[in-house]
Amino acid sequence: MNDRLDRQALAKRAAQDIPEGWYVNLGIGIPTAIADHVPAEREVIFHSENGILGMGPAPPKGEEQLWLINAGKQHVTLRPGGSFFSHADSFAMIRGGHLDLCVLGALEVAESGDLANWSKSANDTAPAVGGAMDLAVGAKRVWVLMEHTTKEGRSKLVKTCSYPLTAYAAVKRVYTNLAVLDVSARGFELVELQPGVSFDDLQARTDAPVYRLS
């Protein structure tokens, strides 16, 4: 069983499901790695909250452009055809439903699609939300890439989120080190088990019912 998350493998798996032509925003953390697994000949246009469409990979060391960073404040490049715009236009793209997909990390995903990914407590010592709430309500699809369980072994797929919500009924699909699951009207539906994982393993480590597609 995959007890630990292989970030690159998971990013690669999610990248397989992104077709040519989609406009995609990748959240900070593991989701950012998805861009490295979309082959260059498949034209997927990456968006960054801070006003970039057509974002390319990190530049070689020494060739960084000081004025060109992504939402995680890392240096990136611009592909031919790329463009720059203000935050107002950037979030019009996000909230206005113009992005085909947003992939985020999460603390918890509920079987209703509720997403918790910005704060661990109502009395957070240093809360920070960034663009997560806008992305979660605005993109046509929200996928989550995350570890299936916490370091303590607690399921991050739950019946009801215990952490403060980022958005309700937002998540459509979850990629974890154990499985790929869709969030449907009845709850978590198994799309595919990761290699070496049995359905019983998955259910035992998921704190909500998992349905098999019939």
Add this chain to the structure above:
Amino acid sequence: MIDKRVRDCAEALAGIEDGAVVLFGGFGMVGHPMMLIDGLIERGTHDITIVCNNAGTGTEGLPRLMELGRVRRIICSFPRTSDVFSRLFAAGKLELEIVPQGTLVERLRAAGAGIGGFYTRTGARTQLAQGKEERILNGEPHVFELPLHGDVALIEAWQADRWGNLTYRQSGRNFNPVMATAAKITVAQAHHIHELGEIDPEAIVTPGIFVDRVVQVPQTGAVA
């Protein structure tokens, strides 16, 4: 002759009073008006409300302003970029209002565009909607958000002319053109000052009507 160019930061920041709500452009350090912030520190202004996406990085700029006890309140989406902020906030020395990034920029846009408020799905049914009016529109809960006006906007541009027309550079645009519209006084630090007519009118992002003062950033070569 209209000439919005000023000689230095002291002139650029003249009239900013204690208690001012100051909009700071930038996302991380890109498009962030560090020279004007240094000027504001030198000016000695107190009791400032910061409106900025982040709370600065490292120890210079906004963190220094906070460290010096000049800041009462910060309105931002992601303050966790500064250890100085985290320490002062934990010690109860700063008030914080967390605003989702898209709501932050739209509140600024509304202020600049004369809109009295707006409904957004962002934040609906979350703790950031507490105390705000909720309304169901198209079957979905929306949160009512108010415009966010500044007394002063401090922004960073790439090119400017004496009428205050501005362009930006790459991802340095971010909040800057929106904040330029949302304050009583907008001050731009610009890297290149051009003669009137030299900047392609098709390329001007912020028309000079939104800008009151322009001050040039000394060119060290590091920013080009």
